[in-house]
Amino acid sequence: MDVAADGKSGLDLATTYHYDLVILDLMLPILDGGQVLRRLRTENVQVPVLILTARDAVADKVGNFEAGADDYLTKPFAFAELLVRVKALLRRGPVSRSSVVRVADLELDRLAQQVRRAGKRIDLTAKEFSLLEYLMSNAGRVLSRTMIIEHVWDHSFDGITNIVDVYVRHLRSKVDDAFDPKLIRTVRGVGYSIGHGAQP
Amino acid sequence: MMNTRSLRFRITAWYAGLLAGTLIVFGASVYLGLERYLDWTLQRTLVAECRTISTELLSQLPAKDTAWLETEINEAYAPEVNGLFIRVVHQNKGVVYLSGAPKDGTFDPWRIPFPSDKEMDGSRKLQFESGNRLLINSMTLTTPDGNRFTVESGAPYHQIEVVLHGLLLTLAIYMPFVVSLAVAGGYWLMRRSLQPVDEITKRAEGITSTNLSERLPVIRSGDELERLSMSLNRMIERLDNAFEHINRFSADASHELRTPLTILQLELEGIAQNHRRDAALGDQIGSALEETHRMSRIVESLLTISRLDVGEVKMDKSRLDLGELAVSTAGEMKLLAEEKSIGLRIHAEAGVQVVGDRIRLQQVIVNLIDNSIKYTQVSGMIEVRVGREGNIAVLAVSDNGLGIPAHALPHVFERFYRADKARSRASGGAGLGLSIVKAICAAHNGEIKVSSQEGRGSSFRVELPLLPLFANDGASAALREI
Secondary structure: OOOOOOHHHHHHHHHHOOOOOEEEEOOOOOOOHHHHHHHHHHOOOOOOEEEEEOOOOHHHHHHHHHOOOOEEEEOOOOHHHHHHHHHHHHHHOOOOOOOEEEEOOEEEEOOOOEEEEOOEEEOOOHHHHHHHHHHHHOOOOOEEHHHHHHHHOOHHHHHOOOHHHHHHHHHHHHHOOOOOOOOEEEEOOOEEEEOOOOOO | OOOOOOHHHHHHHHHHHHHHHHHHHHHHHHHHHHHHHHHHHHHHHHHHHHHHHHHHHHHHOOOOOHHHHHHHHHHHHOHHHHOOEEEEEEOOOEEEEEOOOOOOOOOOHHHOOOOOOOOOOOEEEEEOOOOOEEEEEEEEEEOOOOOEEEEEEEEEOHHHHHHHHHHHHHHHHHHHHHHHHHHHHHHHHHHHHHHHHHHHHHHHHOOOOOOOOOOOOOOOOOOHHHHHHHHHHHHHHHHHHHHHHHHHHHHHHHHHHHHHHHHHHHHHHHHHHHOOOOHHHHHHHHHHHHHHHHHHHHHHHHHHHHHHHHOOOOOOEEEEEHHHHHHHHHHHHHHHHHHOOOEEEEEEOOOOEEEEEHHHHHHHHHHHHHHHHHOOOOOOEEEEEEEEEOOEEEEEEEEOOOOOOOOOHHHOOOOOOOOOHHHHHHOOOOOOHHHHHHHHHHHOOOEEEEEEEOOOEEEEEEEEEOOOOOHHHHHHHHHHHO
16 A cells, blocks of 8 residues: 555556555645546546545535546545445446447447447437446446436436436336346345346 | 404503593592582672671661661662672561562572571571572671671572582583593504504514524613513524524434444445345345435435525535526436326426526426426326516426325425325335425525415425526527527
């Protein structure tokens, strides 16, 4: 484990060595946390990043997720919470962020905004595309409904319990119904995941 | 119809009663005093007459005759004209002078009895059948030459009675007049002095849980009214503190619950992922996780509401188009409505600008539409309308769903309130969605209103202060139409 006291040396370390996880404070000298995060992602470093911040405004939160953060912890926090969040991130493993992601015969092209399964083009709405992209970028990981809402929708939709379920059902009807094996898996109580070994 | 139990009526009645009582006592004493005074004056006049007749006339009698006496007395007193009675009796000769009958015929001088020994040198009253009374003073006199006379002088009471009657009449006319004047004045004065109380009442009525920071105007009169307004203000302050305390408590409690809940949730998620193959365990953990999620949502909502109520939430306010926000939000909700085959229609006027926190206002729209979807049957209809009315921006969400029973209507914005407990729990709400909406509206100086008919549907109406359109806004609104 290495500790960097400012943004620049932190960025140097993260781009030079291969880490399992980066814990990033937003308030850093020289280079602030937001810039470090963006530079990491533009240089295609796919290490999971956990952000620490005192700002819990929703707009900040959404902005950082969009910039490629994996989790977010607001100060002041309990150390135990940091610990479980770190454990949760390590469980997930690295995230693929290349322009084309594949899960089995399902293929999603971020740049062309296209989805194909077994070579056949599938038309998705914008929301369905974002949802599938989020699931596929985290293939193999179970994503909770809250995480999905925070990434795909605005925080405002938090209260609605079934919006994710409704969209996943629609997504399934387009991506899974006509094909085998079924890729999208429901994990009771937790949420959804996409992966090779999905049970029907 | 006058309220006879009112303070104003009672005080005025007391006041009038006391005044009337005082006036009656006063009138009676004036009457009696005047009567006694007139009586006394009359008596003195009669005594003086007797004395004058005795000393000036009777002393000369030995030299003059009775005819002279008659002339003298008649000239001096004109008893017939003045209604007087004068009689002079000589011990041996009998009546030496007797006045004639008065012109008004009040008494007959011939029939007036002679004074008894007891009545000598004093006065007596005679009552006639006609009702007239006569006051007679008698006096005995012994002249130096040894003749003894009895001089009687009388006057009818009648004159005194006229004066007293006049007084009585005056009192009888003026007293009711004065009393009614005092009643009217007293009523007006009471009204005037109670007006500040009225004012306090009106202001106190206007204070609800949402504006407890307001205070009543203090009447600087240094009396009961000032004390009343001050003690009311202190009571409002105590209420304010109590409310603040409750809000603070829920904010603190939910904040404290947040961290352990997150940890619990993450740990459970970890277990769920590590035991993917064990279906039974996965099911149990899944069920535990579902409850944890539900709890997290409640805690988050509670935290949001209490922070909004305390005024702790920093609003990220900017100028925004309410219509656009409603259109985009409703678009995202469309699929949810379609799930239940519910039509979701939106009609938004262009250029309805407000200042607000985009995310929070979006939450208002989301919660209202979500609420409508929950309580509208399959193939129902939901309509979202954005428009301006005067200087307010209106966002209305109406449905033709189940509606809200009238008894539940005043409570729908209360935390954890559910009109139909069984039905709502199944649909997943904790009864906080509308409370959040209300808190957000309040934080935007707006209001939320609800109207509903059970079985016919409900309509929620958000009213926010409208931003005035500037000249260049008109152009941009028109552009959007294109």
